[in-house]
Amino acid sequence: MKLRTLLVNRFFAFVTGCTLLAAGAFALAWLWRVPLAREQLATLDRAVVTDIPDQPWWTPALWTVAGVGLAVGIVLLVVNLSRRRPSTVQLYDAVTDATLGVELGPVAAGVARDLEALPGVRSVRGRAVVERHLPTLSVTVHAEPDIDVAEVTAAAEDSARRAAAALGGARVATQVLLHLDPAPDVH
Known part of the structure; x- marks a missing residue:
């Protein structure tokens, strides 16, 4: 998730939470007959409060x-559902003395194909995303519950090293998420 999205979500959650906490605290104070809460409610003119819906400004x-x-x-939906696709990564090629743009989607798909060949792996999906301002090769592995996790981890680390070497030291992270199927019930 991008930092901007994270901050917007936390801001609205904080404001909503504080508002609800304050309303709940006031309601509890009234229920527990705290003098300050009772005095605040006693100062309200009930006729004015009940006439508010009849005021001309109420509907607008x-x-x-x-x-x-x-x-x-x-706005919150758009911000949260916006695509987190990275732009191309720029690599400098010393041989041609040129800057090359590399799409990360195919690199993520290559890492996924490497992990797909492991025994016990049912499916793998690789995609390029932006995680906290960092282009990331995100690979999701779905596997059987009895898979050798150490073997998958070693293969994922090896694939990540090879992807980093292929990208010439560009700031690109690799994230491998392993989802195991539920273990069968043994009776």
């Missing part, structure tokens, strides 16, 4: 809150 205010809430919700 509700529509404004609904519109702002909808806009914020759409």
Whole structure:
């Protein structure tokens, strides 16, 4: 997840959480007959509070809150569902004295093909993403529950080293996620 997305999510979660905590704390204080909470509620003019829905500004205010809430919700969805695809990685080639652009998707697919050949592996998916501002080769491995995890780990590390060597030291991370099938029930 990008840092910007992470900060936006945490900001809205923090504001919502603080608002709900404050409302809950006030409700509990009223329930437990805390004098300060009781005094605050006693200062409210009940007639004014019950007449609020009849005020001419009430309907536009509700529509404004609904519109702002909808806009914020759409923005959060767009930010969270945006594609995290990296741009091409630029490599300098000393032989040709040129800068080359390398797409990371095929490199991730190559790492996935390496791991797909291991015994016990059912499926592998490789893709290029951006994780915390760093281009990343993300490979997801689905395997049987009795697979040799040490062998998969060693193969993943070897594939990551070869991918790093092929990319000429570019700042690219490799992430391998291993998902094991549930073990069969033995009766």
